[in-house]
């Protein structure tokens with residue numbers, strides 16, 4: 001299907017684009033989806049080589065580098081004429097690894113690249129081989145047009161995003177920042193620019209912030225012994241009480257400017273009561289109490305809570321190595337995520353106040369990994385062009401800055417001083433929900449919406465890069 005999905009006003013589509021290049025982009029996406037890059041272990045080489053071949057076919061010279069051969073990263077530069085180059089580079093970044101998929105739960109096999117006439121199916125269609133193919137299509141078009149541009153454009157396809165970025169963007173930033181232009185001004189990356197349908201309106205968010213990460217271990221001590229005897233102070237039992245307390249207590253609200261802009265981006269176009277209620281929803285005392293009345297859908301409530309709270313989800317458990325031994329200690333790993341302005345220490349304080357009434361002082365926290373929340377300014381020329389391109393592609397859509405609960409490669413690029421945005425324009429019909437497909441079963445991308453994204457991204461890059 002080449003046109004927009006049913007119900008969409010086709011005259012609102014983004015600028016024209018050669019039809020053969022759009023179908024080549026679909027084919028490239030299908031080929032990428034047929035390569036299984038599930039991480040772990042990743043095995044991104046074949047996909048990286050496919051991207052490298054495409055870059056060479058349009059006359060660019062990709063470099064493939066990495067911590068070892070099985071974990072390659074690709075960077076390729078479309079250089080500005082030195083006479084026009086006045087600005088620091090712009091990076092378009094994607095990752096080629098995907099999260100694993102269980103084929104038993106899929107309608108079409110997850111590594112088939114199946115095209116059902118409307119959607120292209122496969123693990124990574126949304127997250128984020130779709131953007132790899134989209135970015136390459138935009139780059140291909142612009143390289144062919146060869147306009148004067150004010151800065152270098154660097155396209156990057158990294159590995160290992162889904163397992164924490166160590167061999168991918170983290171390695172690239174630490175070992176080969178030259179391939180990212182050393183200090184790029186901007187990075188365009190995933191999680192933003194897709195259609196969000198709510199109350200009959202269409203919204204598009206440009207991601208400007210990511211929550212931080214605080215991976216913790218909670219250890220509880222007890223009296224070790226033989227488990228045939230009735231012992232009192234069993235560490236496993238104490239740990240279970242602590243986990244129950246964490247699981248049944250909501251952490252405090254931390255209203256931030258980022259959260260306010262995001263939530264009010266939804267309520268402002270609605271006007272009336274919804275918009276008047278939004279400051280109350282952000283209020284540390286009233287917000288948590290009002291939430292269930294203000295936001296009916298549990299999924300949408302989770303999004304609101306996700307940006308306003310720290311979260312702490314117990315995941316991995318460690319106890320006794322043997323069934324007949326009561327261990328002297330037991331521990332649980334906790335995936336903590338930090339709202340803007342929060343730290344691992346402040347999350348530990350919040351958790352301590354929950355656990356202390358249950359266990360006294362018989363516990364300790366260890367920080368396994370901490371990465372602070374990152375926020376970028378929405379007051380930049382690039383942000384403005386993103387808004388303009390989305391508005392011209394969908395004049396009835398509403399664009400607002402957003403914050404996401406997870407992390408992306410942007411947290412590494414931020415270390416180079418880059419302003420990073422999630423901008424992966426994608427026109428989604430109402431029955432396709434981005435959040436459900438992201439890491440979900442039956443991941444797929446509507447071809448029309450994918451082509452709309454290619455046109456919108458190309459339009460945005462033209463506006464932003466071309467001089468004179």
Ligand SMILES: [Zn+2]
Pocket residue numbers: 095127128161190
């Ligand atoms: Zn991703």
